[in-house]
Amino acid sequence: MTGERRAMAPDDPGVTAGERAGPEQPLSRNRDYRLLWGSQAVSEFGFHATMIAFPLLVLALTGSGAASGLVMGTIAAAQMVAGLPAGVLADRYDRKAIMLVCEAAQTVSAVSLAVAVWTDTATVAHMVAVAAVFGACAALFEPAESASLPALVSDAQLPTAVAMNTARASMGQLSGTATGGFLFAAGRFVPFLADAVTHAVSFTALLFLRLPRRERPTGPAPHPGREVLDGLRWVWRERAIRVTVACAIVLNLFFSAFYIVVVVLAGTRGVPSGEVGVMAAMLGAGGLVGALVAPVWHRRLGPYRAIVAVFWALALLTPVAVLVHDGYLTGVLFALMALFPPTANTAIMTDQLLRTPDGLRGRLTSVLVLACGAAGAAGPALGGLLTEVLPGDGAILVCSAGITAAAVLTTAGPTLRGLPRDRPEEEPPEDS
Missing domain, CATH: 1.20.1250.20 (MFS general substrate transporter like domains)
Known part of the structure; x- marks a missing residue:
């Protein structure tokens, strides 16, 4: 390019x-x-x-x-x-x-x-x-x-616009x-x-x-494959973007795996299907509320603290599922856990969009969506496999260990520590 x-x-x-x-x-x-x-x-x-x-x-x-x-x-x-x-x-x-x-x-x-x-x-x-x-x-x-x-x-x-788009998706779903x-x-x-x-x-x-108005390329268009590779090279070459993409992948993989594990275990323990439906609904409701509060948390924490705080919140909440067997209480746990990922997603997407030139933002988004979609699809498969090979609550503990390891790496990693730690400039209250 x-x-x-x-x-x-x-x-x-x-x-x-x-x-x-x-x-x-x-x-x-x-x-x-x-x-x-x-x-x-x-x-x-x-x-x-x-x-x-x-x-x-x-x-x-x-x-x-x-x-x-x-x-x-x-x-x-x-x-x-x-x-x-x-x-x-x-x-x-x-x-x-x-x-x-x-x-x-x-x-x-x-x-x-x-x-x-x-x-x-x-x-x-x-x-x-x-x-x-x-x-x-x-x-x-x-x-x-x-x-x-x-x-x-x-x-x-x-950040508010990104979070409101997430809330919109949750409301639509x-x-x-x-x-x-x-x-x-x-x-x-x-x-x-x-x-x-x-x-x-x-x-x-x-x-x-x-x-x-924006700048767009003129002249003969390069081969589409070359432009796809340009976008992939950009994501890989920019260390901060590469690491935040990895954070989003890990978050989607283990969260979706954990969800399937808990639902499968609920079924094997005789939790009524109506309560399982309530669990799923409360997960969606928690995600919606989380998307609405994400701009506030992002403003108060800044990108680095927002991402790290979300990983540690999930690391602490995930093993609680071992102690909770009631469907409604599990739904409350799901709602609490779903509050946090939208803040991390807001921090990651905002930082990436601001770092990326306009001529590459479409490819950045497509790489992120494809990577997170693949992780979201692989997560249920991983969760189902874990429930087959590990007895009882072992699958939950493996998911918890994976999220905890990710939390340690995000906290200690030099790249994420290089993200802004201070609170961003305050917006007028009516923006949110």
């Missing part, structure tokens, strides 16, 4: 970088951030409602668990395949256009499936195709959105999954029609989004 001729090119003609939100403007009055956040709050509700309805629809039409797994697996596979190329597209092309195309594609796909279900013409092949569009669009949208955040908000407001089943009960096509409406609303809102 060095030596490449670059030119100023507007994401939205007529909007200059000086017109973006200044430090004196609270996020609550930032028109463009509100448009982006609100549009995705609506869109994520529809997406998660569909994620619940998809396996129900496949089972209702085919009675095949394998077909249901194929459709849901297609979503995850499409996200993985599109993950790294998505960052290249977000860095080279108009980010607003990418977001609009993603919303339009999901609207059309959801409408096509709703119509097919309504007319009794839906097939597994059709559902697989729609699932592939959903997964690819989710992978393409996130780098474009994350890379746009520093252009929409001030540096001091970026909680509300969408809670509603999707009821929508499906009202009619098999209803969740997909609702999803189409939410994406159409999001598309319309994004039409009015103004992104400041």
Whole structure:
């Protein structure tokens, strides 16, 4: 990328970088951030409602668990395949256009499936195709959105914006999954029609989004593979980014493994399924509250202390699961543990975005999302394996040991100790 001729090119003609939100403007009055956040709050509700309805629809039409797994697996596979190329597209092309195309594609796909279900013409092949569009669009949208955040908000407001995006995702997941089943009960096509409406609303809102001018490469585009490698080299070469990515991977791996271990042990101990559902719900609720308080904790602790404090809080709370066998008390423990990761994620993502040049932010996000997604997928597999090979609470103690080891390394590591320890500049209270 060095030596490449670059030119100023507007994401939205007529909007200059000086017109973006200044430090004196609270996020609550930032028109463009509100448009982006609100549009995705609506869109994520529809997406998660569909994620619940998809396996129900496949089972209702085919009675095949394998077909249901194929459709849901297609979503995850499409996200993985599109993950790294998505960052290249977000860095080279108009980010607003990418977001609009993603919303339009999901609207059309959801409408096509709703119509097919309504007319009794839906097939597994059709559902697989729609699932592939959903997964690819989710992978393409996130780098474009994350890379746009520093252009929409001030540096001091970026931690709050990152945390509010996390809270938005949690709200979308909680509300969408809670509603999707009821929508499906009202009619098999209803969740997909609702999803189409939410994406159409999001598309319309994004039409009015103004992104400041930014530098984009001009001239012949390098081979996409080369640009992917440029992004990977950047992540690997920048020690602070490499280490914080590793922190995020470890956090996702052991936390998801611990969750599966506790759920499996609860089942073997005869905990009623209703209490297991409460445990999962309280985990989501704790994550939502944690995302809302993350900006405050981040401001008070600074990046280094925020990351270290989260690892030690989880290291201390994880072994408590050995002593707690009641489903409701385990749910309380889950809620307490879920309070902390959003603060670490906010610290990590904010530091990475501020360290990374704008032309590489899309690829940075795609690498982080792909790495954390792989860790999140490997975690349940690790947790399931641990419950098979270790008796009783041994699997919990292994997860606890892994998190404790990570806490020691994050505390003593020279790279993280080089992150700012002082509290960042205070934002106006109304920003949060």
